[in-house]
Amino acid sequence: xxxxLPYFAWVDASETTFGAEHMRWxxxxxxxxxxxxxxxxxxxxxxxxxxxxxxxxAIGLLGPGRKIWAWFAxxxxxxxxxxxxxxxxxxxxxxxxxxTLEFVARPFDVVAQKEALADTLRVLPFYDEAVIDKERRDDxxxxxxxxxxxxxxxxxxxxxxxxxxxxGEDGTVSFDGGSEDGKVLWDGLGLTLTSGPxxxxxxxxxxxxxxxARGTVDLTDYLLSHWxxxxxxxxxxxxxxxxxxxxxxxxxxxxVAESTAQDVLDFSTHSESKSGSLTFEEQDGGTSTTQWxxxxxxxxxxxxxxxxxxxxxxxxITFGGNPDGGSNASVSRxxxxxxxxxxxxxxxxxxVAGYSAERQCTERVSLTLLADVQPILTDPEDGEALRxxxxxxxxxxxxxDGAPPIIDDPRRRSYIATERGNRSVEHLIxxxxxxxxxxxxxxxxxxxxxxxxxxxITLRKNAFLAEPRVGExxxxxxxxxxxxxxxxxxxxxxxxxxxxxxxxxxxxxxxxTPAYCSTDYVGFDYQRFVERxxxxxxxxxxxxxxxxxxASPNDDGIDFLSALRAEDVIEVGLVVEHGPEPEEGExxxxxxxxxxxxxxxxxxxxxxxxxxWIQQTIIPQYETRAKFKLKSMTREFSTDYEIQVTDLKVPxxxxxxAE
Amino acid sequence: xxxxxxxxRPVVFPNIRPAPARSLPPQxxxxxxFAVIRGNGAKQVSVTNSWSSSASNSQREETQxxxxxxxxxxxxxxxxxxxxxxxxxxxxxxxxxxxxPKDTAGFNGDDVVPTDPGRGYTGDDIVPKxxxxxxxxxxxxxxTPVKEKKNIEIKKKNVIKKAKES
Numbered sequence: 163x164x165x166x167l168p169y170f171a172w173v174d175a176s177e178t179t180f181g182a183e184h185m186r187w188x189x190x191x192x193x194x195x196x197x198x199x200x201x202x203x204x205x206x207x208x209x210x211x212x213x214x215x216x217x218x219x220a221i222g223l224l225g226p227g228r229k230i231w232a233w234f235a236x237x238x239x240x241x242x243x244x245x246x247x248x249x250x251x252x253x254x255x256x257x258x259x260x261x262t263l264e265f266v267a268r269p270f271d272v273v274a275q276k277e278a279l280a281d282t283l284r285v286l287p288f289y290d291e292a293v294i295d296k297e298r299r300d301d302x303x304x305x306x307x308x309x310x311x312x313x314x315x316x317x318x319x320x321x322x323x324x325x326x327x328x329x330g331e332d333g334t335v336s337f338d339g340g341s342e343d344g345k346v347l348w349d350g351l352g353l354t355l356t357s358g359p360x361x362x363x364x365x366x367x368x369x370x371x372x373x374x375a376r377g378t379v380d381l382t383d384y385l386l387s388h389w390x391x392x393x394x395x396x397x398x399x400x401x402x403x404x405x406x407x408x409x410x411x412x413x414x415x416x417x418v419a420e421s422t423a424q425d426v427l428d429f430s431t432h433s434e435s436k437s438g439s440l441t442f443e444e445q446d447g448g449t450s451t452t453q454w455x456x457x458x459x460x461x462x463x464x465x466x467x468x469x470x471x472x473x474x475x476x477x478x479i480t481f482g483g484n485p486d487g488g489s490n491a492s493v494s495r496x497x498x499x500x501x502x503x504x505x506x507x508x509x510x511x512x513x514v515a516g517y518s519a520e521r522q523c524t525e526r527v528s529l530t531l532l533a534d535v536q537p538i539l540t541d542p543e544d545g546e547a548l549r550x551x552x553x554x555x556x557x558x559x560x561x562x563d564g565a566p567p568i569i570d571d572p573r574r575r576s577y578i579a580t581e582r583g584n585r586s587v588e589h590l591i592x593x594x595x596x597x598x599x600x601x602x603x604x605x606x607x608x609x610x611x612x613x614x615x616x617x618x619i620t621l622r623k624n625a626f627l628a629e630p631r632v633g634e635x636x637x638x639x640x641x642x643x644x645x646x647x648x649x650x651x652x653x654x655x656x657x658x659x660x661x662x663x664x665x666x667x668x669x670x671x672x673x674x675t676p677a678y679c680s681t682d683y684v685g686f687d688y689q690r691f692v693e694r695x696x697x698x699x700x701x702x703x704x705x706x707x708x709x710x711x712x713a714s715p716n717d718d719g720i721d722f723l724s725a726l727r728a729e730d731v732i733e734v735g736l737v738v739e740h741g742p743e744p745e746e747g748e749x750x751x752x753x754x755x756x757x758x759x760x761x762x763x764x765x766x767x768x769x770x771x772x773x774x775w776i777q778q779t780i781i782p783q784y785e786t787r788a789k790f791k792l793k794s795m796t797r798e799f800s801t802d803y804e805i806q807v808t809d810l811k812v813p814x815x816x817x818x819x820a821e
Numbered sequence: 822x823x824x825x826x827x828x829x830r831p832v833v834f835p836n837i838r839p840a841p842a843r844s845l846p847p848q849x850x851x852x853x854x855f856a857v858i859r860g861n862g863a864k865q866v867s868v869t870n871s872w873s874s875s876a877s878n879s880q881r882e883e884t885q886x887x888x889x890x891x892x893x894x895x896x897x898x899x900x901x902x903x904x905x906x907x908x909x910x911x912x913x914x915x916x917x918x919x920x921x922p923k924d925t926a927g928f929n930g931d932d933v934v935p936t937d938p939g940r941g942y943t944g945d946d947i948v949p950k951x952x953x954x955x956x957x958x959x960x961x962x963x964x965t966p967v968k969e970k971k972n973i974e975i976k977k978k979n980v981i982k983k984a985k986e987s
Contacts, residue, residue: 295839368841404860412856429864448880456872465866474871490879498871507862515856556839734855741861776865784863789855 165239165613166653168194168646170208172229173246175270180244180318184233189213192260196234196245197643200327200621200660203268204317206234206245209648212261223253223263232265236644236653241617243644244318269320276302276313279322283309287588287700292555292568293367308592310599314621325622328599328662328813329703330638332622335615339628343615346629350610350656353632358546359535359663360601363594366528366551369586371558373521373799374572375722378419382512384728388736389788396426396508399740399786405511412515415795419516426508427463434458465503468776471768474498500769502776506784515792517731519722522798523715525578527587529805531594531706535602536663536818548597553590573722578803579713587805588698591706598810599705603660605816607635616644616655625659637661637815664812668704671697695808703813709806716801718793734791741785879920881960884984887915889967890977902972911982912967918960 168191171184189210198204215221222228230249235242247265269275280302283289288308291299298304306312311324325331338344391398405423412418437455444450477495556562559572569577577583609627611619619625619642626636637659645654673681674694697707720730888911895906969975 293838295836298836399862400858400860401862404858404862406856406858413854416856429866431866431868448878450876450878452874452876454872454874456870458870459868461866461868465868473869490877492875492877494873494875496871496873498869501868501870503866503868505864505866507864509862552838554838554841734851773865781861781863781865785861786859788858791855794854 165237166646166651167237169233169235169237170210171233173231173233174229175231175248177231177233178246178319180233180235180242180246185235188232189263191646191648193646193648194234194236195643195645196236196243197645198267198315198317198621198641200638200640201312201314203266203315204245204247205267206247206263206265208234208263208265209260210263212259223249223261234265236616236646238617239614243617246318246320267315267317267320269315269322272315272322275322279324280305283324286585287592287698290586290589292369292558292586293553293589294556296556296562308589308596310596323622325638327603327638327640327660330621330623332620334624334626334636335618335639336626337609337611337615337628338626339630343612344628345612346627347610347612350608350654351629351631352608354606354608355538355604356606356660357601357604358538359533359604360546360548360598361533361535362547363531363597364528364547364549364551365531365553365590365594366526366549367553367555367586367590369525369527369555369558369577369583371523371555371567371569371572371574371577372560373519373523373574373722374559375519376517377722377726378514378516379726379728379731380512380514381728382514384732385511385513385736385788385790390738391740393508396510398508399506399784400509400511401425401507402509402511404786405509406513413792413794414797415519416515416517416792418513420514421512423509423511426510427505429461429463429465429505429507431459431461434460461503461505463505463507465505468502468504468780469772470499470501471765471772472497472499473765502772504776504780504784515731517726517792517795519573519720519795521717521795523575523577523717524798524800525576525583526800526802527578527590527711527805528802529587529590529594529708529807531591531598531807532809533598533602533812534665534667534809535598535604535812536665538604538663538818546601550593550597553593555586571723575715575717575721576713576801579711584710587708587711588700590805591698591708591807592700595701595706595810599662599812602662602664602812603637603640603815604663605635605637605661605818606640606658607632607637607661607816608656608658610655611657613644613653613655616642619657625657627659633817633820635659635661635816636813659815661815662813663816663818664810664814666814667811669695669697669707669808669811671695671707674709693806695806703811705811707808711803711805714801714803715799717799718797720793731793732790733793734789736788736790738786738788740787741782743783744779881918881920882984884917884919884959886913886917886982886984888913888980888982889975890980891967892974892976894972894974896972909976911980914964914966914979916962916964918962920960 169185169187170189170191171186172188173184177184189208192209192211194206194208196204196206213221213223232247232249234245234247245265245267247267248270250264250266253261253263277300283305284291289305290308294304306324309324310327312327314323314325316323336344337346339346386392386395386397389397400423402423402425406412406418406421408418408421410418435455435457437453439451439453441452442450475497477493479491479493481491556568558569558577559567561567568582569580570582574580578587607627609629619639621639621641623639624636625639626634628634639657640660641656641658643654643656646652647654672693672695674691676691693709695707695709697704718733720726890909891912892907892909895903897903966978967973967975
């Protein structure tokens with residue numbers, strides 16, 4: 163068949179494989195345009211003679227029972243350009259002799275294919291679910307954010323794939339300008355600068371998690387060693403009842419997990435009574451009798467004796483004869499007093515504090531990626547910079563759909579310094595890299611190859627062009643078209659390539675300086691390296707490297723991954739205060755030793771006054787107020803990390819600086 | 822051909838990012854979050870002390886005595902008695918001593934042990950009782966009677982002398 167002959171066959175949807183039976187002319191094609199732009203399905207615009215039935219009447223192309231799928235092929239000589247598409251709408255110019263049909267090579271199951279393909283693309287560092295809202299994780303459009311790839315719709319198989327925007331996966335079509343087929347037509351050559359290159363991307367991202375931990379810290383030794391008034395391990399001037407009980411709050415996120423307290427001294431009282439008598443019978447028959455009795459209440463604990471009140475102090479002497487004979491004399495005395503003593507209790511106590519940490523931690527990561535590209539502006543300062551600062555993570559300690567939290571262990575003080583955190587850094591770099599790479603495709607060259615080369619052209623390939631007017635250029639094929647103008651019978655071919663204007667090269671990894679010991683002893687997996695630069699392995703072009711950050715959390719130093727000691731959690735040390743000393747010269751109310759002249763009412767008044775004086779003056783000086791502050795378990799912390807990144811090496815697709 | 826298909830270039834929508842993390846109020850008040858242990862180990866304890874003592878002394882009083890009226894002459898060194906030189910004395914052989922009221926069983930002849938065993942009871946031994954029914958404690962003391970010697974002459978025996986008379 164002669165080159166340039168188009169075939170058109172209406173087919174069923176099930177006829178997905180092109181065969182010789184499709185090389186027919188179901189419609190008389192007057193002219194056509196077959197084209198495909200990067201990221202879009204291929205389309206065909208065909209101008210055909212208006213279809214008619216056998217009787218010569220016009221028929222509707224969208225009538226029931228009519229086929230809407232078509233195979234289109236163009237004989238290019240060595241091979242066919244093929245296209246399978248679906249009629250997408252009502253033909254235009256339907257009442258004219260020539261009608262225009264629009265076809266698109268878009269698969270019916272594009273959504274399912276895209277979702278299936280997206281599943282395979284959700285890999286770090288190109289896709290990081292840590293910075294994607296969980297409601298948007300199923301969105302297939304999101305997955306390409308970190309890639310330099312774009313959807314590719316195969317115009318024949320309708321298989322959806324992705325293709326890199328810088329380097330095509332299916333090889334390079336070479337137009338070397340030397341061979342006959344390697345030459346391009348004089349007409350149709352064009353070079354445009356699509357936009358200025360993006361020279362820099364600044365990224366600010368926040369990674370947030372809730373640092374969660376539960377545990378206990380035994381504060382007993384700390385408290386006892388820092389309590390100023392203690393005797394033999396017993397705390398002064400507290401009762402066991404004063405000691406914090408289980409569940410009592412001890413500060414932000416702290417409460418008593420276990421505690422014991424025991425009074426050391428017993429201030430209960432008991433009574434003692436004694437009495438006795440002694441009688442002497444004298445030789446002359448006289449008698450001398452002495453009787454005594456005493457009673458007292460005693461306190462079992464030590465008291466500091468305070469004022470006392472004499473409640474009774476009486477005596478009597480009688481002397482006289484007996485009317486019945488004999489004589490007698492007697493003397494008696496009664497005395498009673500009340501002492502008020504002050505007993506000060508000691509306690510032996512233990513205290514284990516329990517914590518429940520819910521601390522919001524944020525790591526603010528910033529990086530700047532510079533593209534090593536050729537300037538197209540006389541002043542590089544005029545170049546564009548992109549700032550991306552809306553990147554936020556989900557709560558990295560959150561369990562979503564039963565999966566382990568991204569931070570793995572919510573007790574961590576740092577995320578970004580972990581292996582997983584490094585992947586997030588690489589994702590940020592991937593985002594910046596994708597923007598820079600795409601925008602580095604500044605030069606777009608259009609040229610007109612010979613028809614025979616067109617079957618080689620797909621949007622998954624690169625093209626190399628050597629042409630005297632533009633020199634050499636290499637770039638990704640970003641679009642093509644083949645058009646037949648029915649008025650003159652000419653077939654016009656066009657291929658457009660996007661050429662990056664980088665300076666080429668690769669980034670270099672450096673081992674840095676070991677911060678601990680020789681690398682002969684332990685390597686990267688064990689010790690930190692200063693100014694170590696690693697390449698992002700996922701980028702096969704070795705285009706960029708970065709220095710993995712060391713954990714440097716700006717927090718209060720608590721490491722929940724280790725057993726906590728009291729010293730680790732004390733923020734403000736123990737301070738113990740007692741009440742004010744009574745002023746000098748204060749004398750308690752008392753009645754001395756003379757109770758005889760004191761009435762009962764006066765005695766009660768003295769009692770009341772004395773009790774009031776003790777409660778207001780003496781007791782308060784023993785008040786104990788101990789306080790300390792434990793590090794908050796509800797605080798929030800924020801740490802800034804500035805990631806050092808190498809310049810992005812961009813391939814040289816077109817050398818604007820060539821001499 | 823643009824316009825027939827949705828452009829499917831990757832589009833990053835602003836709302837793919839998670840919502841900002843909740844922001845806790847900064848805890849910049851250093852006075853908050855302290856653990857405080859308050860208490861007062863002092864306790865007011867009242868103790869009492871009382872005592873009493875008494876001492877008494879009682880003496881018996883003689884109510885009557887029974888005496889022998891006796892004359893004692895001078896006995897010379899050679900053993901002769903000079904009847905012209907003598908003194909008269911009363912030698913008590915029984916004395917009634919009365920003390921302060923005391924509960925006693927009284928005398929009924931059965932439960933009182935005679936103070937002079939073998940002598941038996943006499944009417945003098947009757948212990949009178951007071952109006953209150955209580956007996957005055959009366960103690961009767963006996964003394965060895967005086968015996969006559971060459972210079973000792975008993976003039977009159979067993980003369981009762983009331984205390985007020987003596």
